[in-house]
Amino acid sequence: MPATPARLVADVHGAVAALRKVAGEPGPLLVLGDLVNFIDYRNLDGLLTDMIGRELVAEMVRLRTLGDYSSAGEIWRSHIAGREEEFRLRWHDLMSDAYTDICGALTGSEAYVTYGNVDHPGMLRAHLPAGARFVDAEVVELGGVSFGFAGGGTKSPLGVPGEVSDDEMTAKLEAIGAVDVLCTHVPPAIPALAEDTIGGRTKGSRAVLDYLVRHQPAIHYFGDIHQPQATTWRVGRTRCHNVGYFRATGRPVVFGGP
Numbered sequence: 001m002p003a004t005p006a007r008l009v010a011d012v013h014g015a016v017a018a019l020r021k022v023a024g025e026p027g028p029l030l031v032l033g034d035l036v037n038f039i040d041y042r043n044l045d046g047l048l049t050d051m052i053g054r055e056l057v058a059e060m061v062r063l064r065t066l067g068d069y070s071s072a073g074e075i076w077r078s079h080i081a082g083r084e085e086e087f088r089l090r091w092h093d094l095m096s097d098a099y100t101d102i103c104g105a106l107t108g109s110e111a112y113v114t115y116g117n118v119d120h121p122g123m124l125r126a127h128l129p130a131g132a133r134f135v136d137a138e139v140v141e142l143g144g145v146s147f148g149f150a151g152g153g154t155k156s157p158l159g160v161p162g163e164v165s166d167d168e169m170t171a172k173l174e175a176i177g178a179v180d181v182l183c184t185h186v187p188p189a190i191p192a193l194a195e196d197t198i199g200g201r202t203k204g205s206r207a208v209l210d211y212l213v214r215h216q217p218a219i220h221y222f223g224d225i226h227q228p229q230a231t232t233w234r235v236g237r238t239r240c241h242n243v244g245y246f247r248a249t250g251r252p253v254v255f256g257g258p
Contacts, residue, residue: 019031035115117203137151190233
């Protein structure tokens with residue numbers, strides 16, 4: 001194990017001050033994706049609200065909570081119709097500013113960062129400070145313990161850059177091979193771990209579940225689901241652990257050893 005235990009966070013979603021505090025503490029920090037804040041279902045804050053306003057976002061959230069993703073998407077498409085390039089440039093600027101702030105909070109830390117479904121992997125990588133390492137489809141050894149990282153979320157109607165197919169996730173996991181600890185953004189395809197009781201959509205990865213069954217790492221850490229039905233689960237000898245909605249909790253999970 002590392003001399004100072006590693007800590008893990010996921011779903012930072014723009015919580016700059018809380019991340020800076022955790023990053024300033026000793027020991028490795030593993031960040032499991034969703035650094036920017038697309039939309040906070042609790043108070044509607046986020047980049048989407050900055051783009052189109054709180055009223056439209058409230059209606060989109062209502063529809064998405066009901067499972068009507070098509071109608072929610074149509075609100076966005078109708079709003080930007082004829083101004084697509086304007087909104088594309090505005091979105092790029094907002095994302096860049098958000099990454100400047102959130103990645104700046106990692107300055108001076110030993111951080112290992114992968115991406116989530118709302119992240120733009122290229123922009124995330126480009127904004128990380130010196131000493132922070134972008135990790136995806138690779139293994140990091142910390143104190144004799146092997147940690148495998150596979151970034152990305154499951155496919156959705158949004159089609160955002162941070163989403164990956166099951167085939168893409170399978171390829172990442174094959175590149176990792178057997179490890180002591182698996183770190184992903186997405187949960188395995190187990191309903192109690194993969195269904196958000198507020199957001200409504202099930203987001204588990206069959207590829208991740210197949211990997212756990214085949215390789216049986218001691219621990220699988222993940223995020224993505226903010227209000228899960230269960231935060232821990234067993235798949236054979238593997239203990240699956242949702243490391244939490246960091247934007248809401250501000251607390252890391254401390255790695256206790258395989």
